Amino acid sequence: MFPQLSDKLQEIFKDLRGHGVISEANVDAALRQVRLALLEADVDFQVARKFIASVKEKALGETVVRSITPGQQIIKIFHDELTALLGGDSEPLHLEDEGRILMIGLNGSGKTTSSAKLAGFLQKQDYAPLLVPCDLQRPAAIEQLVTLGKQIGAAVVAPDAGEKNVQRAAAAAVGRTRPPGAPSIYIFDTAGRQEIDEALIQELKELKKFLQPQETLLVVDAATGQQAVSVATHFNNALSITGIILTKLDGDARGGAALSMREVTRQPIKFVGTGEKLDQFELFIPERLAGRIMGMGDVVGLVEKAAEAVEVEDAARLDRKLRTASFDFNDFLAQFKMMRKMGPLENILGMLPGMSNVQGLSIDEKQLKRTEAIVLSMTNEERARPDILNARRRQRIARGSGCTVTEVNDLLRRFDQMRKMMKSAGKMKKMMAQLARMKS
Secondary structure, eight states: OOHHHHHHHHHHHHHHHTOSSOOHHHHHHHHHHHHHHHHHTTOOHHHHHHHHHHHHHHHTSHHHHTSSOHHHHHHHHHHHHHHHHTTSSOOOOOOOTTEEEEEEOOTTSOHHHHHHHHHHHHHHTTOEEEEEEEOOSSTTHHHHHHHHHHHHTOEEOOOOTTOOOHHHHHHHHHHSOOOSSSOEEEEEEEOOOSSOOHHHHHHHHHHHHHHOOSEEEEEEEGGGTTHHHHHHHHHHHHHOOOEEEEEOTTSOOOSHHHHHHHHHHOOOEEEEEOSSSTTOEEEOOHHHHHHHHTTOOOHHHHHHHHHHHSOHHHHHHHHHHHHTTOOOHHHHHHHHHHHHHTOOHHHHHHTSTTOTTOTTOOOOHHHHHHHHHHHHTSOHHHHHOGGGOOHHHHHHHHHHHTOOHHHHHHHHHHHHHHHHHHHHHHHHHHHHHHHHHHHO
16 A cells, blocks of 8 residues: 555655654755655645644654654554544444445546445444445446446345436335344445536535435545545535545555545545455554554555455364375465455455565465466365375466466475475474474
8 A cells, every 4th residue: 555655654754763863954954855745646635734743743752852762752643643644533323223334426536436435344243234326327337236236145136227306216225125143234336427516516505405315435446636625625514525435545555635634524535445356455553554654564454354354264274184194286386275264365465564665565466377377277086185296286286377387397396395394394393393392
């Protein structure tokens, strides 16, 4: 997330850590670079100026200047102020049974996909979301939402064929019989425009007045830049939004939108979209994003992702395999799929402290797919007994996976090295256990 901003901030703070004594000149020089980095990341000018002034005031305090590690103290102040700028604590949705959520934003911001992602998120919270397509302008918008609803198993209450009145379509959806069981939440996916116009705003005002939603969420593309701030301000002034969903944080977004909109609108960022898949949607937790921007990682988030993706029984079985050096290609494939469930590997590595600015961090997804294709081209017996992979079998696997025999041989060599390392580690662990018993 925000690699350019993160790299520049970490470079600035690395230099600051090197000073044993901090002077006002040191602080001014560092914050001048920080301000330039924020402006280059499309942070609103007024927001950047106010933020730097707040950091400077605290950084020049007597407790910092006279501390043993003034550089570290200033970094902590910056992290705390960045967390506050992003909103402080995460802000939950405020819903009730038969609650209503109005999704608004410009065309291309990701409203329809975010509506489906939000429905999937609510399903995990034991709600029964109902998706209501209210975009009667864009061709195939209804079909898109129906398709996404099927993928996550959420009901879609589509309007009657030929319906052109948004308010009638919404009223018909609310009037239908809701499914029994879990509390229902209606998610209304509205129309957008290429730019804000009065007709769009008036349509949304009338719809909001009719629905009386508990949440009005503005969906904004993180890559929009400074324009996102003016868009958010306009929508907020006209419709009094209750929160923001920031999409496409997995791209090369500079980050200015995330750092500016909370301050400008005074409304919280509630969710972020971190990828194209429907499960790549997260609660926005300011402290964690601040940590990732500053290269501190997000270990808590990584653990949560692992807990969601990995079954306890599967993890225990793989642990036993690793300890007994009986790990085979079937286990390799299972582990590979576990990692895939956690999301793009580059994002996962970026959540580890100190890894966000490591050179060469990018993951070659094509190479990973080739590796998976090679293993999938093996028979079950070959995966369980790699030792039987003679030259003829390797040629067949290469043809089946679309790779070369050299690539197959390289994978087998690396796999054999890994098993030998596991075996050595297992012997060492066994020896240490024997020594412990002798001492007791």
